[in-house]
Amino acid sequence: MQMQMQIDGVSIELRGQPVLRGISAMLQPGRVTVILGANGAGKSTLLSCLAGLRQPGSGAVRLGNRPVLAMDKRERGRMIGLMPQRAEIHWDVDVETLVGLGRMPHRGRWGPTEADRAAISRAMAATGVTALRARKALRLSGGEQGRVLLARVLAGEPGWLLADEPLASLDPAHQLDVLDRLREAARSGAGVVVVLHDLTHAARVADDALVLQEGRLLAAGPAAGVLTPAVLAQAYGVEVHLARTADGAPIIVPVRRIA
């Protein structure tokens, strides 16, 4: 079982502007936590604090009892996998090589082991990119690249998986696939934290939700209690329509701006 991730009074300023103000929350492994909030609310900044890539001005993020910033960088790389918001692929490498980069924090001095190869195969199978393994990643469609980059993170088999808007540039079918992969990762015991903009997807995938507003934690807890019209109205300044499909899955649609 993975350890809990504790956000303890995290505040951060960028260029004199407060971006996060005293965020505290406890994130549970085995669950999907969705981070919501308007543009500029501090979602990505919070995610990079969770990944140990940013030093908070005050407060700390802890995994178990250890501050993530105090961990050895490679060890942290094995425990926390991050899928950044911006998809970057810089060289004309094939898909399998690219996915294999995700094993980097595990790799010993002497090349890939059986365990590395097995993890790469599993990650490619889980994201449905096995058939693309020999293709050049740069010549794939945006959606295929998104899945390959998710496979890269999964290949590292992190105990905590952080994804910043992983649905951008995916078509509806692949959006559902990616959400399923994230759910699966949580079911197998990993902690999953996702920044999302689509409220319906968020409501379906989330066990828990954190809603940020101008750097403050507006609401936190089990998703059903947090994703309410009142909270969303305050967070985004929009009126939302809440409905359910025939099988009871939530649909949340923004209807109009609240002046």
Added chain:
Amino acid sequence: MNAMQRNGLLAVALLLAMLLSLMAGPVRLSPFAWSDGGLTAIILFELRLPRTVLAAAIGAGLGLAGAVMQGFLRNPLADPGLFGVSSSAALGAVLSLHFGFAASAFLLPVFALIGAALGMAVLALLVGRSESLILFTLAGLILASLTGSLTALMISLAPTPFATAQIVNWLMGALTDRSWADAMLAVPLIALGGFILAGTARSLDALTLGETAARSMGVDLGRLQWRVVVGVGLLVGASVAAAGIIGFVGLIVPHLVRPFAGHRPGAVLLPSALAGALLLVLADSLVRVLPTTSELRLGIAMSLLGTPFFLALLMRMRRELA
């Protein structure tokens, strides 16, 4: 063919080219002529061998430095000269020529190395603890343009036309009449730089996914940055000290290697070093056997080779864009 076989093949080709290079020159020699003793042994051991060793070391250094720079900056047009370390080394050498210190064989390379070291120190001051690539590239540009203009100033202020000619000629880069003393100075520094850069392979691989992803996988960007600066600085500084400025090797070689070795930055490093050595040994043999009155400068030969290379690259890109 796997990577090991390819690198083995390159190494064998390099050894053959070095043997060929021992034979090439105004006096044609068998590489086994040393057994005769006398004059041929002197030509072989005191002229050709140090020159061949230097060509191989400098070619390997520049090829490796280019591959590391391109991987680090994630830009296939990056060149080891971009940090301004090679032009700082050149400025050091030009100062020693300007003030006529070059009479002693050791002073010019030592001045060049001091120039390279000062260049790296200025770079460190400008960049501070920042990990920003743009800041870094800009600092390199500042250094390169400052040292470049100071070099031009030194040329214009040269005390005699002879000194001017000497400086301009030296700047063009050559391995003519290099001795073991030059090789002894440059080769260990190049070996040290190569050792430092060899350790960057995996971090460069991770940078394929961008800086954020690389950091999340445990890459320490600040440390990587200084490994690259010190390693490239040693390679470029030592090669400028021994041979003047030889351009294009670091730019071209990784491009030649990628179609065979794949595009993963770490996989390009060793073959770039081997292919760089091969290219420079062959080019230096070529300038020796060309029937010119005075030997064609190696630096000029490399830029002449560079133009058709980039033309071919441009044609290919045009076809792909069409």
